[in-house]
Amino acid sequence: MSRHWILAAAVLAFSLAAPAPEAQAQNDLAQALRIIQGKRFVDLTHAFGPDTPVWSGFGQAKFTPAYDPKDKRAYTLKDDGFRTTYYDMVGQYGTHVDPPAHFAEGGITMDEIPLKQMILPLIVLDNTPYQQKDENHAFSVADLKAWEQKHGRIPRGAFVALRTDMSKDFDKNPEHFKRAPFRAWAFETIKFLYEQRGVIATGHESLDTDTTDKMESETYLLQKGHYQIEVMTNLDKVPPKGAVIVVTWPKVKKGLGFPARAFAILP
Amino acid sequence: MSRHWILAAAVLAFSLAAPAPEAQAQNDLAQALRIIQGKRFVDLTHAFGPDTPVWSGFGQAKFTPAYDPKDKRAYTLKDDGFRTTYYDMVGQYGTHVDPPAHFAEGGITMDEIPLKQMILPLIVLDNTPYQQKDENHAFSVADLKAWEQKHGRIPRGAFVALRTDMSKDFDKNPEHFKRAPFRAWAFETIKFLYEQRGVIATGHESLDTDTTDKMESETYLLQKGHYQIEVMTNLDKVPPKGAVIVVTWPKVKKGLGFPARAFAILP
Numbered sequence: 001m002s003r004h005w006i007l008a009a010a011v012l013a014f015s016l017a018a019p020a021p022e023a024q025a026q027n028d029l030a031q032a033l034r035i036i037q038g039k040r041f042v043d044l045t046h047a048f049g050p051d052t053p054v055w056s057g058f059g060q061a062k063f064t065p066a067y068d069p070k071d072k073r074a075y076t077l078k079d080d081g082f083r084t085t086y087y088d089m090v091g092q093y094g095t096h097v098d099p100p101a102h103f104a105e106g107g108i109t110m111d112e113i114p115l116k117q118m119i120l121p122l123i124v125l126d127n128t129p130y131q132q133k134d135e136n137h138a139f140s141v142a143d144l145k146a147w148e149q150k151h152g153r154i155p156r157g158a159f160v161a162l163r164t165d166m167s168k169d170f171d172k173n174p175e176h177f178k179r180a181p182f183r184a185w186a187f188e189t190i191k192f193l194y195e196q197r198g199v200i201a202t203g204h205e206s207l208d209t210d211t212t213d214k215m216e217s218e219t220y221l222l223q224k225g226h227y228q229i230e231v232m233t234n235l236d237k238v239p240p241k242g243a244v245i246v247v248t249w250p251k252v253k254k255g256l257g258f259p260a261r262a263f264a265i266l267p
Numbered sequence: 268m269s270r271h272w273i274l275a276a277a278v279l280a281f282s283l284a285a286p287a288p289e290a291q292a293q294n295d296l297a298q299a300l301r302i303i304q305g306k307r308f309v310d311l312t313h314a315f316g317p318d319t320p321v322w323s324g325f326g327q328a329k330f331t332p333a334y335d336p337k338d339k340r341a342y343t344l345k346d347d348g349f350r351t352t353y354y355d356m357v358g359q360y361g362t363h364v365d366p367p368a369h370f371a372e373g374g375i376t377m378d379e380i381p382l383k384q385m386i387l388p389l390i391v392l393d394n395t396p397y398q399q400k401d402e403n404h405a406f407s408v409a410d411l412k413a414w415e416q417k418h419g420r421i422p423r424g425a426f427v428a429l430r431t432d433m434s435k436d437f438d439k440n441p442e443h444f445k446r447a448p449f450r451a452w453a454f455e456t457i458k459f460l461y462e463q464r465g466v467i468a469t470g471h472e473s474l475d476t477d478t479t480d481k482m483e484s485e486t487y488l489l490q491k492g493h494y495q496i497e498v499m500t501n502l503d504k505v506p507p508k509g510a511v512i513v514v515t516w517p518k519v520k521k522g523l524g525f526p527a528r529a530f531a532i533l534p
Contacts, residue, residue, distance in 0.1 A: 028302045029303070029306060029509065029533075029534045031302070032298075032299035032300075033386070033511050036296070037383070037386070041383060043382055046518065047378040047518045048518065048519060057336075057342075058333060058336070066357050069325070069326045075324075077370070077371075077372055082370050082482070083523060084357060084359055084369055084524050085358050085519075085524070086355070086356065086357055087356055087519075089353065089354055090333050090351060090352070090354075091352050091354060094518070095517075102349055102351055103348060103349050104344075105344055111314040115530050116308060118513070118530075119300070119303060119304070215348055215349075243296075244299075244300050246515070248530075249528060250312070250516070251312045251313065251528060252314070252352075252354075252526075253314040253316035255352070256350060256351045258354075258517070259517030259519075260517060261516060263515075265296060267296045
């Protein structure tokens with residue numbers, strides 16, 4: 001049988017089996033959902049409480065049992081059928097989002113970041129091999145190029161996270177978690193990712209983007225109109241590429257930062 | 268050409284064109300992402316601020332410019348390079364999640380709800396036609412069955428939201444938004460959805476699940492181990508079926524409720 005026959009038969013068989021284009025367009029989202037529901041999810045978010053490590057310039061959160069403003073009596077399951085909590089905290093608490101307006105006068109606030117930036121291809125860069133020589137190594141452009149040699153070019157529109165394993169101290173050793181310098185990004189790498197690779201957002205495990213308190217990388221990326229996620233976890237459980245990140249936050253009106261939720265869908 | 272030949276040729280053509288099963292498994296998530304990124308997203312979340320309507324038994328949120336705990340001086344872009352906010356608020360503020368533990372002694376808290384319950388098929392039931400006769404109509408089992416006659420059976424594992432258009436008062440007329448009775452669910456409908464249709468979670472536009480303050484439906488569903496989303500918006504912009512909801516919340520340790528983010532991906 002000639003190749004032409006094979007092709008013709010294949011087209012015919014496909015056209016007999018495939019639904020009409022309209023129905024197909026309606027069903028492709030259902031198919032995408034089925035694919036996603038069959039995958040493993042990894043939480044990239046720390047659970048936070050009043051004892052969670054926080055940047056030294058902010059205070060600890062306070063959690064108080066919610067009470068009736070009229071008589072200050074706390075609600076209880078026994079007397080009221082419900083219970084809940086009053087929170088007193090800085091926005092930059094636990095795993096959180098920093099929107100451009102956190103560092104930029106005219107930058108967009110949390111409620112203005114497009115929903116389409118909340119589901120993205122996830123790239124994980126691994127700083128841990130370099131930390132064996134220098135435990136405060138800042139991930140460099142050379143490190144990034146070595147990564148690309150192995151895994152291919154970082155795709156436009158990605159979310160790029162930096163694994164440093166600092167997250168392992170968050171619950172076990174909160175004082176050590178807050179130590180400076182941070183294991184974090186080199187300024188040139190952040191600049192390269194946004195300017196040369198067109199990434200949408202970045203994230204890391206530490207309380208700051210930069211290894212020092214110069215805040216150079218954070219200022220740069222927020223002033224360029226990008227958001228970042230700080231204090232991420234479980235990046236050691238996600239492959240270098242191929243995963244998808246879902247990353248969202250409550251819609252605080254004119255919000256300058258707030259706890260976020262990030263998780264990975266594994267390939 | 269016989270049907271056997273067509274089939275054989277199709278299988279051959281497909282096997283020549285298709286990638287190996289492994290590569291295919293790795294690529295199907297990328298395909299799902301491409302489908303999703305091509306769709307329209309609709310935010311189902313209100314932006315919240317200090318003036319946002321809240322249940323009468325809780326107080327308004329307070330937003331304060333964040334300051335250095337050492338000298339109480341507020342951080343400014345000019346002097347510090349950044350600015351942010353201290354929040355003082357009840358968890359059940361704005362569009363929010365109620366986890367089982369909000370009403371149930373042994374119920375799971377916000378941080379324990381599985382990630383897999385955060386991306387679900389979205390069904391939207393429309394109460395507004397019934398409100399033309401009775402503006403406080405509670406969506407009944409008969410209404411639900413009429414919906415199923417038209418759109419088919421509600422699928423197991425869905426998130427079911429109730430459209431009432433109350434959300435339109437949230438910003439424009441906050442006092443009216445808080446009026447009782449709420450436009451909401453009939454208890455029998457909530458029971459039917461969870462027991463007969465196996466849905467995972469429900470949501471609505473009002474501050475409460477029930478039309479009255481008996482809290483019957485809310486108590487039932489939270490004690491059954493389900494979560495709910497309150498104070499949703501834009502349900503008038505989502506079709507009755509075929510959309511997907513992405514619904515997440517920050518990971519408050521032992522959290523009893525907190526602002527959430529919900530959005531729909533349209534088919």
